[in-house]
Amino acid sequence: MTITEHISNAQSTLFSFELLPPLKGENLQTIFNAIDPLLEFAPAYINVTYHREEVVYHKGKSGAFLPKVLRRRPGTVGIAAAIQHRYNIDVVPHVICGGFSKEDTEDALIDFDFLGINNLLAVRGDADKITGRFEPNPAGHPHAVDLIKQIVRMNNGHYNDENIESATPTKFCIGVAGYPEKHTEAPNMANDLMYLKAKVDAGAEYIVTQLFFDNKKYFSFVESCRKVGITVPIIPGLKPISVKEHMSLLPRVFNVDLPEDLVRELVICNDNKSARELGIEWTIQQAKELKQAGVPSIHFYTMGKSDNIARIARAVY
Known part of the structure; x- marks a missing residue:
């Protein structure tokens, strides 16, 4: 079932969550251990992220930063297939521009199609942590909208190889990311909404938001989207705070504001345990208000740990 079908058929707000693939050297049981505690809440779908290779830098003798190691979380295709087979729950793998040629993308999409995985989240991918710039594969896509167009072409039976005749159309339902407090690289919200609408016009069928801690930001974002014709x-998307460091880390990395009340309470937390408890309680209140407002689904960013998400869901669903 596609994500839009799940939403259309739902009688109330759906529950879903996102997982990180395990690091090299870890096994699939890590993923299953994160999923199992959340099964009681009947997740409609589970997202599996994908991140391009990460360059780890070190200072050379000249003082310049030099690349040291390439790190990647492998296995998104295999993990998505394993989850869908084991739990019979729809899986939404992330498909990114960064690090992939158009041929690489097509091969991955063919694998997903063969495996019966029909939901995708199409994203550009992160910028380099040192330079702050996104560098696409020279033979790939520079923007998520271009990736969406390739997926839509495959849905219409058109592959990169123009010599293929009577190609079988794929049936992908495409989701994209939205930013209630705008993307870090966007000059303003109006510009960000323009690009988001372009992705929807290209074929995206639903939007999942970046994390936020003030529901007013989400409601304002939805209203702004509707005004520009995004229907x-x-x-x-919600992520509970779990360590005190999040007070400075999350605003810097995700371009989000933390409400004054939340900051005030975080400051007086004695340790990460108390910060985690505060994060759970804050997210419970957020989720309750969102559910009462009739949002289609609430999507939780687990970062591979589900005990706090289970406590939140138990209080909300």
């Missing part, structure tokens, strides 16, 4: 479902 697809907009799913709020």
Whole structure:
């Protein structure tokens, strides 16, 4: 079932969550251990992220930063297939521009199609942590909208190899990311919404938001989207704070504001345990308000740990 079908058929707000693939050297049981505690809440779908290779830098003798190691979380295709087979729950693998040629993308999409995985989240991918710039594969896509167009072409039976005749159309339902407080690289919200609408016009069927801690930001974002003609479902994404460092880390990395009340309470937390408890309680209140407002689904960013998400869901669903 596609994500849009799940939403259309739902009688109330759906529950879903996102997982990170395990690092090299870890096994699939790590993923299953994160999923199992959340099964009681009947997740409609599970997202599996994908991140391009990460360059780790070190200072050379000249003082310049030099690349040291390439790190990648492998296995998204295999993990998505394993989850869908084991749990009979729809899986949404992330498909990114960064590090992939158009041929690489096509091969991955063919694998997903063969495996019966029909839902995707199409994203550009992160910028380099040192330079702050996104560098696409020279033979790949520079923007998510271009990736969406390739997926839509395959849905219409058109592959990169123009010599293929009577190609079988794929049946992918495409989701994209939205930013209630704008993307870090966007000059303003109006510009960000323009690009988001272009992705929807190209074929995206639903939007999942970046994390936020003030529901007013989400409601304002939805209203702004509707005003510019974006009519697809907009799913709020939530991430509970789990360590004190998040007070400075999350605003810097994700371009989000933390509400004054939340900051005030974080400051007086004695340790990470108390910060984690605060994060759980804050997210419970967020999720309750969103659910009461009738949002289509609430999507939780687990970062591979599900005990706090289970406590939140138990209080909300």
